[in-house]
Amino acid sequence: MADHGGNKAIFAALGANLGIAILKFGAFLLTKSSSMLAESIHSVADTGNQVLLLIGGKASKKKADDEHQFGHGQNRYIYAFLVSIVMFSLGGLFSLYEGWEKWHEPHGIDSWAWVPIVVLVGSILLEGRSFLVANKEAQSTRGKRSWIGYLRAAKSPELPVVMLEDAAAVTGLVLALIGVVMTVVTGDGRWDAAGSGAIGVLLVVVAIFLAVEIKSLLVGESASAETDRRIREAIDTQRGIGLIHLKTMHLGPDELLVAAKISVQKADVSAEQLVDAINATEARIRDAVSQARMVYIEPDIYRDDYESTTGAPAQEEED
Template sequence: MAGSKSVVLAALVANGAIAVLKFGAFLLTGSPSMLSETYHSISDTGNQVFLLIGIRYSAKQPSRGHPFGYGKAQFFYSFLVSVLLFGIAGWESLKHGYDAIRHGHQATPGTVTMAGATFDTVYVSVAVLLGAIAFETYAFVKANAELRRQMEEYGWTNLVEAFRSTSDVTTLTAFTEDAIALGGAALALVGIVLSRVTGNHIYDAVSAALIGLLLMGFALALAWENKRLLLGESVPADLGDDFESLIREHPGVTHVDRFRTMFVGPAEILVTADVSFGDGLDTTALDEDIGRIEEKLRERDDRVEFVYVEPEL
């Protein structure tokens, strides 16, 4: 959890500063790509705020109304990010880019004087985007390090498996968002430079539309990932098989009649099992066996938070 929070804080600081700089560059140039990138960075900043709210809310202790805790709050707030922030920002960016393609709007040539020197405004946009790439690279490196740490800890072999298996949607969101932010800044940079060099507005306008498509595509992917967890997805099949085998192979267990798992938080797993025990076990011995089963499950994966074993004699 601490790793996820540091990733979000790093992205929040970077995106907040970048949003202000991009908006300033848009006011100076009127570039469609810079407006799309402004929408992008504003949505990224709001994204981090939502994720921090989710982290804080999910840390609440279990209560009578929520006996398995509030861990799913992170799934919910991450889902809000995809729908409210990335979806809206993506649509506005795409619409603005489409209008620029149709009506021929492009960045306004001009100059700006700073510290006694006069610069073409296009260099302001280039400088802001290069700065954005530097900031986003820093945030991306942080998110990538946390995701790689989880991959090593849980034995995921590649990013695709990590995306399908992780329940840490906060790190997943930050990692993907930072990657999209780098792609968006690169697109805007290419579009602005090409439009300036060729004098053709189409490059800047198309870049703006492509940034919108990137955001909308990410919104759909993130919403899909959160849907599986909000609906109560079980742990990956191989991990579930390991859990069930640990119970089945425990001395005194004759059969596992029913076995279920579910993610109830980013790093919280619920395990329930109906287990048949051999004859001759008294209540004390049965309690001790169930306690040892719980210990084995937690040793196998430290995310196991809740274990309920129902003995079937």
């Protein structure tokens, strides 16, 4: 997915969360609602998360140097992982603590009861708009996959992170609205506390899901099945060249490391012919997969136990 699309969704979420956080804090100061405080902290955490994503995107664009010879693309994964930590601690755990405390010392909403309801309804509309922006940007890359499949397969973290945050925000706002309305209707502050607790559980679950997926990217995920297929086809296209084995790893969302061992059929091939064959193979890989920024090819002489591996992983032989 393009950085432009991810940044558009980030800025939309940043503006929405910043404005909403101010309104929620105002409503909390007037009503002392536990759900409003939990939602206020939630919006502050989300605002900080958008800033982290923007910092990660900028840091990833630094040029490779002697200390980081493969570049800085993984900064986008690192900062996205920090987002999950902030969501878990500042958002989820704080909301759970606030809900637990107010459950044991409940109090109703005696004054300005209409303020949190108006703020929450308005916040739902604003967060919903932010979610729709992220959803629109993601449609071009989601294809026919389910949303869960898309979130788990995505190599760029920004849009999935924003979509999860916005979805959690809208759901959390609905939970807070239920808690506030029931508190106003019944006069029982435990409804407000329950709303805060439910928001905490929601944020913890989303944060854990996000952390697991980003951790996988940090460790180093291989290319998608479709990208792997295109690379294999690009190698096997040239006559006299066969693929022995292939390894890929994302150095960043838009940077793919490709390491391949190929077989050359003629034992008497000259060094010049071998170099030409390797260069042609590299060019075809880059034409087939624009993300293949770094391609390393090791040649070997064809033997009967080497078979073309188009469409399936090869038996691996290491020298």
